[in-house]
Amino acid sequence: MASGAGSSMLYSFLLFTVILSLQEMYRFKLASTELFTILGGFISSLLFLVLLTLIGNFQETCGMKTGWGAVILAEAVALIAAGTVHRVCITTCFLFSAGLLYEVNKLSGVILSKSDSKTRRY
Numbered sequence: 001m002a003s004g005a006g007s008s009m010l011y012s013f014l015l016f017t018v019i020l021s022l023q024e025m026y027r028f029k030l031a032s033t034e035l036f037t038i039l040g041g042f043i044s045s046l047l048f049l050v051l052l053t054l055i056g057n058f059q060e061t062c063g064m065k066t067g068w069g070a071v072i073l074a075e076a077v078a079l080i081a082a083g084t085v086h087r088v089c090i091t092t093c094f095l096f097s098a099g100l101l102y103e104v105n106k107l108s109g110v111i112l113s114k115s116d117s118k119t120r121r122y
Contacts, residue, residue: 005057012054019047020081031086041092044082048074048097049104071101 023030023043030040052074056066075097082093 005061009054009057009061012050012057016047016050016054019043019050023047023081023085027085030089034088037086037088038092040085040089041082041094042096044078044085044089044093045096045100047081048078048093049100051077052101052104 023040027040030036030043052070055070055074059066059070075094078093078097079090082089
């Protein structure tokens, strides 16, 4: 069994593959109505989140620091995937991804501040 970041990378890759496959299988349904088009953009933003996790874990495993390059690459892939469904999905994917990125950054700051306070006490 893989350990730590290795298993997390595997789960991220599998989740990315499943989400992308399902999105492509149902792309005509997702492009059929306005509400489904917005849903298609949200699903693409989930691709962004999972791919960002995958890239970040890979970079941490290699000892590199994760930065804006990972964000831009993950967003580009998600926007291309959204574009295969509908043009409007590209816009909604970008907006949902920006919201997710904000929340992930905020969560990361909270977790980092908690871990810093634990290391200072001991």
